Amino acid sequence: MTDLYDLRAADAIDGEALREAFNAAFADYLIGPMTVTPDSWPLLLARQGAQLAASRVVVDRDGRVLAFALIAPIGAGRSRLATMGARPDARGGGHAPRLLDRVVAEAEARGERTMELEVFARNERALALYRSRGFEPVAELHGYTRLPGAAGAPVEDRIDEFGLADAVAWLEHGGIEGLPFQQTAPSIAALNGPGRGPLKAWRCAGAQVIFSDADPQRVTLQALVDADVRQHGARQLARALAAHYPQATLRMPQLLRPDRGGDALAGEGWQTEPLHQLLLRRTLVPKRAAG
Numbered sequence: 001m002t003d004l005y006d007l008r009a010a011d012a013i014d015g016e017a018l019r020e021a022f023n024a025a026f027a028d029y030l031i032g033p034m035t036v037t038p039d040s041w042p043l044l045l046a047r048q049g050a051q052l053a054a055s056r057v058v059v060d061r062d063g064r065v066l067a068f069a070l071i072a073p074i075g076a077g078r079s080r081l082a083t084m085g086a087r088p089d090a091r092g093g094g095h096a097p098r099l100l101d102r103v104v105a106e107a108e109a110r111g112e113r114t115m116e117l118e119v120f121a122r123n124e125r126a127l128a129l130y131r132s133r134g135f136e137p138v139a140e141l142h143g144y145t146r147l148p149g150a151a152g153a154p155v156e157d158r159i160d161e162f163g164l165a166d167a168v169a170w171l172e173h174g175g176i177e178g179l180p181f182q183q184t185a186p187s188i189a190a191l192n193g194p195g196r197g198p199l200k201a202w203r204c205a206g207a208q209v210i211f212s213d214a215d216p217q218r219v220t221l222q223a224l225v226d227a228d229v230r231q232h233g234a235r236q237l238a239r240a241l242a243a244h245y246p247q248a249t250l251r252m253p254q255l256l257r258p259d260r261g262g263d264a265l266a267g268e269g270w271q272t273e274p275l276h277q278l279l280l281r282r283t284l285v286p287k288r289a290a291g
């Protein structure tokens with residue numbers, strides 16, 4: 001870096017400056033502006049698993065955050081690029097590529113073997129950056145919506161309801177590889193804070209759905225995972241949700257792998273959302289054994 005810019009750990013700067021830079025970077029985001037309030041900032045960090053000590057920012061001489069890369073070391077020799085961004089007026093200046101090179105080098109120095117991230121397939125600028133640094137798609141992540149009033153097939157199997165702690169434990173011990181972080185136990189557990197619930201969890205055969213019906217008109221699925229590739233359980237869960245909430249719009253955001261439950265939703269008539277994400281992974285060259 002030149003003297004004009006400084007690359008720092010994200011926990012060495014004012015948290016408000018980082019949040020403000022995040023809002024600036026995502027003000028023109030592909031799916032619409034993302035504005036995070038001071039109250040919701042801690043939840044965003046927790047949901048993303050971001051560790052500020054491992055995350056890096058570029059600041060200018062006035063201490064303004066120009067670009068950031070939030071990193072989540074997620075265990076088993078893996079890191080996740082939780083999010084990155086550059087202010088519109090700082091794009092094209094090489095800050096984002098340098099940040100990415102730095103966090104990759106630091107993950108390798110921690111002994112990690114892979115880094116992963118999610119990106120919208122239509123986010124061409126970000127995708128070009130990630131591809132130039134060796135990130136490759138490993139899965140598509142789709143969103144699905146079911147509008148109220150559509151006819152549904154009858155539920156054939158028993159549906160069991162569980163508390164969230166059981167549901168998180170199921171995710172933790174299920175041994176299901178290759179899920180986006182937001183569908184894994186630590187990220188779901190972060191949703192269970194005061195004022196954030198209640199979340200419900202239903203299970204059928206090898207599948208589990210975790211969802212919020214706080215707004216009975218708009219039920220949001222947080223995670224749907226079917227361990228069985230035939231997705232019989234996920235189909236039953238989709239039918240049970242439709243039967244239980246006939247007046248609601250049911251929505252799964254763009255985080256669901258077709259081979260882990262998405263095909264079941266599509267088969268039950270849920271509409272696939274036009275924009276989808278890609279789960280990208282890069283193989284790292286660990287410089288020591290992971291700690």
Ligand SMILES: CC(C)(COP(=O)(O)OP(=O)(O)OC[C@H]1O[C@@H](n2cnc3c(N)ncnc32)[C@H](O)[C@@H]1OP(=O)(O)O)[C@@H](O)C(=O)NCCC(=O)NCCS
Nearest residue numbers: 025084085086091092093096118119124125126128129132
């Ligand atoms: C994604 C982001 C961090 C990249 O930082 P940046 O400073 O804009 O990155 P660069 O200018 O170096 O561009 C990255 C690559 O995209 C290319 N690019 C530039 N503009 C482009 C465009 N409009 N369409 C496609 N590719 C483009 C660049 O040429 C470069 O490729 P190269 O390395 O092969 O030359 C930044 O654009 C941003 O904050 N975007 C909004 C938030 C966001 O989408 N974050 C990522 C979420 S996963």
